[in-house]
Amino acid sequence: MLRDAHEQLDGTAARLQLDPWIHARLRQPERALVVSVPTLMDDGRVEVFTGYRIQHNNTLGPTKGGIRYSLAVDFDEVSALAMLMTWKCALMGLPYGGAKGGVACDTRTMSLREIERMTRRYTSEIFIMIGPDTDIPAPDMYTNETTMAWIMDTYSMQRGITVPGVVTGKPLLLGGSLGRVDATGRGVSYVVTEAVKLLGLPAKGLRVAIQGFGKVGSAAARLLHQAGYTLVAVTDILGGVANERGLDPQTLQSHLQEGGKLFEFPGGDRITNEDLFAVDCDVFVPAAVEGQITGRTAPRITAKIVAEGANGPSTPEGDRVLEDRGILVIPDVLANAGGVTVSYFEWVQDLQFYFWKEAEINQRLQEIMVEAFRRVQAMADAQKVSMRQAALMLAVKRVADAMRLRGLYP
Numbered sequence: 001m002l003r004d005a006h007e008q009l010d011g012t013a014a015r016l017q018l019d020p021w022i023h024a025r026l027r028q029p030e031r032a033l034v035v036s037v038p039t040l041m042d043d044g045r046v047e048v049f050t051g052y053r054i055q056h057n058n059t060l061g062p063t064k065g066g067i068r069y070s071l072a073v074d075f076d077e078v079s080a081l082a083m084l085m086t087w088k089c090a091l092m093g094l095p096y097g098g099a100k101g102g103v104a105c106d107t108r109t110m111s112l113r114e115i116e117r118m119t120r121r122y123t124s125e126i127f128i129m130i131g132p133d134t135d136i137p138a139p140d141m142y143t144n145e146t147t148m149a150w151i152m153d154t155y156s157m158q159r160g161i162t163v164p165g166v167v168t169g170k171p172l173l174l175g176g177s178l179g180r181v182d183a184t185g186r187g188v189s190y191v192v193t194e195a196v197k198l199l200g201l202p203a204k205g206l207r208v209a210i211q212g213f214g215k216v217g218s219a220a221a222r223l224l225h226q227a228g229y230t231l232v233a234v235t236d237i238l239g240g241v242a243n244e245r246g247l248d249p250q251t252l253q254s255h256l257q258e259g260g261k262l263f264e265f266p267g268g269d270r271i272t273n274e275d276l277f278a279v280d281c282d283v284f285v286p287a288a289v290e291g292q293i294t295g296r297t298a299p300r301i302t303a304k305i306v307a308e309g310a311n312g313p314s315t316p317e318g319d320r321v322l323e324d325r326g327i328l329v330i331p332d333v334l335a336n337a338g339g340v341t342v343s344y345f346e347w348v349q350d351l352q353f354y355f356w357k358e359a360e361i362n363q364r365l366q367e368i369m370v371e372a373f374r375r376v377q378a379m380a381d382a383q384k385v386s387m388r389q390a391a392l393m394l395a396v397k398r399v400a401d402a403m404r405l406r407g408l409y410p
Contacts, residue, residue, distance in 0.1 A: 187338020
């Protein structure tokens with residue numbers, strides 16, 4: 001993933017004719033912390049996990065980025081994700097730089113108490129890097145609002161005061177924001193609607209296939225369904241279900257909440273994740289993990305629009321295939337930016353201790369997402385480049401311009 005991120009940056013730097021020192025500076029993180037996270041397990045053992053917190057760039061403001069718990073977490077992955085966060089925040093016009101963090105672990109094999117002890121120790125280890133005016137974590141893969149509550153509490157206890165603005169994606173009672181849970185999926189639905197308008201397609205009845213039915217995929221499915229789209233296929237890590245007549249996202253969610261597996265849902269035919277790429281659809285939303293659309297899978301996609309709900313779901317090879325086939329790709333730094341945008345709203349509310357109504361949050365999110373989409377599309381048309389290249393050009397240029405204005409210290 002880091003190789004892909006570097007390839008994207010290098011191509012963008014060449015197009016923008018970036019100063020060599022700025023290009024070199026943006027290729028690596030500003031700060032990186034690798035920590036040991038000793039954790040007392042329920043059976044009395046002490047397991048030592050490895051944790052990371054990486055800040056890519058803070059030129060535009062404090063850094064911002066999620067924390068993920070996964071065995072795939074390593075230095076390169078976190079570095080790449082931190083870089084993508086820099087571009088995402090810059091593209092959306094947020095006063096943030098990019099950061100990312102994580103712990104290499106498998107929480108599916110851990111008890112809730114073990115996860116809490118690990119989270120609190122990890123927070124203590126990265127305490128020197130985070131803060132409401134320095135670096136603000138948020139939920140990511142296998143973390144949630146409970147994880148953020150533990151981080152906020154641990155940080156606050158060490159400070160001796162309550163600091164709600166140290167993280168976003170918290171429970172409402174602890175300073176969380178209305179609209180945050182659905183924010184990323186809602187942002188996906190907004191940019192899909194703009195893409196449909198751009199292509200002159202009728203939204204009513206357009207067929208949608210979604211890879212991943214977690215926080216992002218399930219919200220996108222529900223909101224697109226409410227807008228008149230037809231969900232024809234959805235998968236998670238174990239596989240999924242397809243029905244050309246349509247699937248009801250709420251019924252799917254109820255099935256999962258009752259303990260069922262997605263592929264066991266009785267309202268359609270069982271499919272694998274490989275099958276999903278070939279499903280006949282108009283809109284394809286990869287909302288799972290990175291590296292799914294490759295040179296091998298991209299030729300099978302039938303959609304007219306690909307909206308990247310996940311971070312880095314397309315490899316450069318897969319991206320080139322989609323571009324050559326004339327498929328409109330809404331890149332991750334734009335399509336899934338709803339989460340960080342509402343995280344920004346939450347942070348602002350925490351700093352002011354004044355909270356907004358959900359309708360106001362959703363309206364502001366829509367305005368920012370639509371405006372960003374149109375800026376990217378205008379750049380793509382003017383420069384005769386893809387939406388991804390246009391988004392990266394806008395984002396990298398904003399960071400580079402700020403670096404020039406601030407100058408080089410000392």
